[in-house]
Amino acid sequence: MNIAVTDGVALMPTAFAEGLDVWSRGDGRPGSDTYEGLATAAFVPADADFAGCLEIQKTEGTQKLRYMGQTPILPGVYLRVTARVKAMAGSLPEVRIAAYAADGGGAAVGGLTTQGAPVTLQSYGEVVEVSAIVGVGNRGGVDLVWGREPAYGHFGIDLTGPNGGVVRVDDIVVEDVTRFFLRDLVSVVDVRDYGAVGDGSTDDSAAFEAADAAANGRRVLVPEGTFRLANSVTLESRVIFAGTVTMPTAARLSLTRNFDLPTYIDAFGNEQLALKKALQSLLNNADHESLDLGGRRVSIDAPIDVHAAVENRDTFSQRRVLRNGQLRAENSGNWAPTAVTSTATYSTGNDRRLTNVANVANIEVGSLVEGAGVGREVYVSAKNVGTQEVTLSEPLYDAAGTQSYTFRRFRYLLDFSGFTQLEKFEIEDVELQCNEQASGVLLPPDGTVNVIRNCVFNRPGHRAITSHGQGCQGMLVDHNQFISAEGGELTQNRQSVAINTNANDVKLRNNRASQFRHFAVISGQHSVISGNHFFQGDSNSNGIRSAGIVICLTACNTTIANNYIDNCHIEWTNERDAEPDFTGGFGFAGLSVTGNVFLCSHVAQWFSFIVARPYGTDHRLNGVNISGNTFRCVGGTINRVERVDTSFAVLNHQAARNVVVSNNTYHNVEYGAENPLRVRHSQNSHAATWVIETENRLPFGGRAKDVQGLALTSRPRDANNVSKYVTPYVSTEEGPAADRVHAIWPEPMRGDVTLTVRMDS
Template identity: 50%
Template structure:
């Protein structure tokens, strides 16, 4: 900034040789005496140092020289007044810049400094330059701050000290030096002013640190150029990037005052690099607990290995957050699955391990494991020992052959955290994972605690939305997220994508919405809380098949499934991750609450069920189950036969041991058989019989037995064949008839009438 240039000001006084009539011996105001008639001054035409100059004999206590032209003073402008002079004879005086400050009304501005610093002349013939800076603003380096009332000034110099000395003065210069104050006038400093080269080769780190220190709260400008930074760089001032940084993958950039994707993308001229550098810093500084994407999209052509990006740690336990943006999978070969096959040996004493595995070195951690037999859903490679030929699994296998061929398929995820051996309290909030059918979304760390997703969209995952390959899902929280399948038009039985799997305990899956996946969640641990979700998996087929929404893969799950809208899918409870699936010294199917849900079926085949138990070995039974206050409804098709079933394709359920089972308060629409326990039915005999029998199989759930009668209450009189009322009480016997589903009432004589009978399939 220079007012002489921008505003066309004329500041420089004329040379002395042009006439002394404009040079005042007093304050410079109109009418003051000039040097044109002074007896103590004369022009020297040819001084060896100055050429034409003014020579003055000091005769007053303060001998004054002022240019009588009004030099304007403008807001934001700073002037430097300077003079070159030397002592040539007599006493050696002191010299200083002097001025007279005038208002717009031509009055002197009182109370402001009107002289500059004093300099003593110490020898003859020595050329000395004196100067002072004048401005309206009171800033550091300003010798004469005049304030906003000053409109102009008369400038020159003063001779002070002893009289009798002769001084020669080359000229008085008045220069606009506003640019010197630019850093203080503007709200930014430029790294180039501190030595940054921006040539892509020179290490500019020191210049950046110097600019940051000088900014003192102002913005640091990184002007155009390529700035190579070697080493970690922390900027404590706001930074604005016109140029870009070049840093190694391992060197970190900490922008403490604008820690967001906008700044990091600008810093590196690339959204992906900016995102990675921001995540790297998120794990390596304490000024911020969250990296904000600012609503921006980052377009990826390959997965982001988060631990490799962070580089210097594989364990982290402080809360950290990525929020507010979109990660999008671009069309690229970087999303293609890595698939390996190899034979492996399994033994029941090491149920989560395969040994003698061919091709171990090429099998990636996090690969999905499948085989012809004995591998449950969502079993992943959690580790490997190449030298020993071993592969370690996220869950036990379910009695596979001792040796068989396994397939190891590694899905590709937009964010892959599996390199972390332990990651705790990590949060992903308000992020859309736009997979576009090309990629999966998130692979969790190997181990960890309370990983959290909130208010996220998982749109079109190719294979999985959220995957756990080991125990990084412990305490997983998934709240208010949307899961939108890439298989919307596929039949339910043809879909392959899964929203999430959980291998360990205590997940909280709440208030989410999922559309047309194969499964909403495969849950292996216990302590599952599935609350307030809406997941629907129907299709357009008439009498269509349905897939499981929730899959529980162990017996005693200690879980609640409450307040969900379970739409065109079912709950499957199976012990497919049990290496010894027959009942041994263990708790059987129990610890589950299914309460207050809406189960809806639309156009499904009439044999579809809403709750299915599938034992993978003999001896299992229901041991603590509550199915209460749910709504079961079939629309637009044949009525469903019933809502409950046991899949006996591997082994039956032992219905003789059912205990602590409650199924009551449910509503059934479009369901032929209303399952209940306890069941209360009206039992009527119109012909006198001594033994009454009631088949309860239409009501007893999961093919259980009629084990207990808890009450028999007559409706009206119980009468003999001749209609004589009798007042005897029958005794009941249980487990009669087909599948032991009938109750018998034994009377003292043949009677007829009606009773309300309440029976149970369990003991409590």
Template identity: 55%
Template structure:
């Protein structure tokens, strides 16, 4: 680059022979004295070394010579001032290039170096060349660093040392030598050329912005050094970092042309900090909807508080995605679970609040709550320290009164819980490598459609995805793998849970999970669990199994279809109901379990694949479809595919309605249940009343409450062998267990009949 050539900029001052009225004996500023009539200056027309030149006698301690013209200092330009001089007589002085730095409006740029290195003249007649380089940035060989504020200079020389001597000075040359600092002339702009210092202390924000503005499509180079950006910086140009930057937490580095994690790692030199700053920029950068980690692995030494990375925002509602990388927890005591035990009072009148909480200030938001009568996945959603109260994500089923509660605060790789609301945020193609040190993701308090796609949550210590409130509304989890850290443990010893959700409309599709205590606990309505494979067995003969999928709502409107449940079962419960006894409403209703594969091996005979576990009396099934499923036990036979867990209460079988349990297949399952149930009854001896038994083959050991049809197979005959053409009437709910239907024919007959019996009503 040479501005004199490319843009016609005049840099070299006029020759002395053109007049000394433009050469100042001061700083060169307007109004300063010139050498036009000075007694110590004379033009020499024909020096043997210089031709026409200036002869000057040193008469003061510092005799100055400055060109009064304003030599421009252009952005990115470096100028070399070259002077040839020789001593003629008298005392031998020292000489140096010197200048005066001018800013806007003719003001002086204070605090910058305005002199070059001094050279001593040691003999008469010897031509000495004195040079100095001036420019905006601290580059190698630059004598006078003027920064971005200097717009022009008055250049010349100083004579210092002993006075009285006479020197002759050739015409002064000024050349643009910027090219020696540019490794690629057409494509790189260096921030140092715009005043960046890179000492880790000086605020280089303005220099970064100026370099970006000057780049105009070229790449901006941040060379080696540490550059402090007190006000942050935004680049519309591509940036290459050889050095690193520092900045306050609330300031941003916005890289719009190369917005990806590797660029931020290069900028900050620390992977964790880079991830936080890139996330911060993601939430402020309208040019990008996603942050690409570009396959980088970030070693994480402490929980990443995503809200703390963006101090100025408490909520966010525009779609944003982080994708394509790995976050790996590094072993440290910082991941250890914190446990607190505090006394508190619970009342069903305010069913989501604990009151009179002792030492409430010490209990972290997001902590898991445990105690008598506390259901699974109950978390501290918020707290009021002044009032001594904790708000929970869900009610407790049997904890009325005062007791000691245990609060366990798990640590998470990624923690969004500081946000009051986070909508439409997604993470794709990321492995959360927890290494049994920590949990993976904790959601914001509120938010809609958080999504996790094509991700691995590997070996979480306690939890995979935790919702402490409503941040799971409409959550989408697709094609993810959840790999347990508890795989070697027997089922009763496991505590980890892959997913929990409290809000509605959750969709979990095509995922795979290995040997957690539970794969997912879903407490909201309208969830869809489709095409997943989760398995939870162990090597214990006749071993127990835990629920793979827990639905925690009596009315659920849930669809569970096309899944593969391997040594796991579906548990349907109402354990978050503060008044669990049925008083009104729909009870256990609106559930579809269809076309799933259920497989178990080496389990106890009482194991079942679908378990309803009511809390409180009076509950019943209402609008339930269990159809097209494949139930298979290997290495042993189980009693039933379905059952009621009566640990707390039983179902009211007199109120079952709209239950479809048909089209399923059973292998090594003793009770092949169905509703409606087809029974082929063989009456070998004549009887006026036939007792048709269901033999426990109605689902959930339902009562024989209704009949669809009775069709004789072949003729009915009386005691004399005559065929009788008669029809019976039916009496239901017969027998000690209400599982017998009595067919009354009006006379004694024998024969066979297909009888279709139901356990439910339709209204």
């Protein structure tokens, strides 16, 4: 590279032979005194060492010689100024390269080095060469580092030391030596060449942008040093970081050509800070839709508040992806949950609000709410300090009045709770190593179709994925693995939950979860839970098994299909009802459990795989489908696969509607339920009323409400063993549990009959 050749830039001063009126005795500015006609200076046309030269007698303390032409100072260009001098007579002075740095208006630019190192002339007639390199960048070998402010310079020499001596000066040479500073002429642009200082305090933002603008397809090099960027910087070129950058929290660094976490780590020199700055850019730049962690493990010693990192956005609705890496919670004091206990008042008339909350300022949004009458996985979704109110993610089932609550805030590797709304954010192929300390992901309070796919939640301290609001609307949770830290605990002692949801249309598909207290606590409608394997057993024989899936509302319209449900059960409750008594609506409706494999081992005989747990009076089943499942118990037997937990209330079986329990397979289950239920009855003694048992096989302990069909399977015989061609009529809901059917004949008969009995209508 030589700009005199490639760009026609004039660098060389004119020769002394062309006249001394362009050679200044001052700084070289227009109007300064020149050497033209000076009695103590003359042009010497012939010299043994120089073809033509200027002879000067030193008469001033600093005898200046400056070319009055404007030699341009260009970013990325380095100039070498060379002078050859020899002493002729008198005192021997010192000589140095010197210059005047001018801005675009010709004014001096202060604070710069404008002289090279001095050289003392040792003897007469000896040619001494002095030189200095000038340029924008602070690079090794550059003597005059001028930065971007100077536009041009007046170059020459200074003679210092004793006066009276006579020296001769050859024509001064200014040449482009940029080639000395380019590691790779074709591919690298160094930010120092465009004014970057790298001292950690000077704002190098403009220099970075200038280097990027000049790169034109080449890479931008950030050399060793600490470069402060006071403003947001976007680099459209590929970047190589040997040094690091510092930035204010609000300033963004966008690396559009190599937008990946390893490059940000190189840029900031700190993994955790790099992740924050990369996430900030991810949500502020349209040039990239995903942040690739590059397979890196990022050590994190405190929760990543994603909203605080992004800083300038409360909402975001464009698809963005965080992928391909590992986040590891390191041992620190920053993961311990905080707990605040306060009194508050709850009213069913305002069922998502706590009022008169003491100490409300210290309660954190995203806190788990605990107290009498509070259902599972209820969180603080918002608070108002001024009105002393807390907004709840879900209603409370039995907490009317004033009481004490505990608000427990877990700490998450990725915390999105600071956003008002975040949509279409995806986490893909990321392992969250929670290290038994941190929780995994706290979702935003609002947002649709956020996605967590192909991730591993490894040993979360408390929760893997938490929704404290509506940020789970339409969420997709697919092909993830949830590994509990409580595998060695008895089931009843476990506290961790893999995922909870509050909003509708959630999809949980093809996940694997081991030994949490609950795999999923579901509070929204229209959820699809399919293809998952979740298991929650322990080493205790005849032990307790917790719910793998908790459905927290009655009209759930939820499908649970093709899962492997291992040593846990499905629990269906209405614990989200602020007024739990049934007064209208559908009741326990819309649940479809089909094609699943259920397995339990070494459990108590009363264990069941599907448990309805009503709160309040008069609840009924209305639209339930349990079909095509395989239920198996090993290491013992269980009474039945479905039951009603009457800890709080019973179901109104007289109001049951549209219940289908069919085509299931039962292994080591004493009472395999069906509805409609086919019953075979053999009457071996003559009776006018045959009492037909349903043998405890009507689902959920239901009543024998209807007989759909009755078939005689042998000839009915009277007391004389004479066939009678008559048919009985039936009376339903007989017996203490209303689960018997009476077949009533006109006279005592004996024989065999098959009935189809329903517990619903």
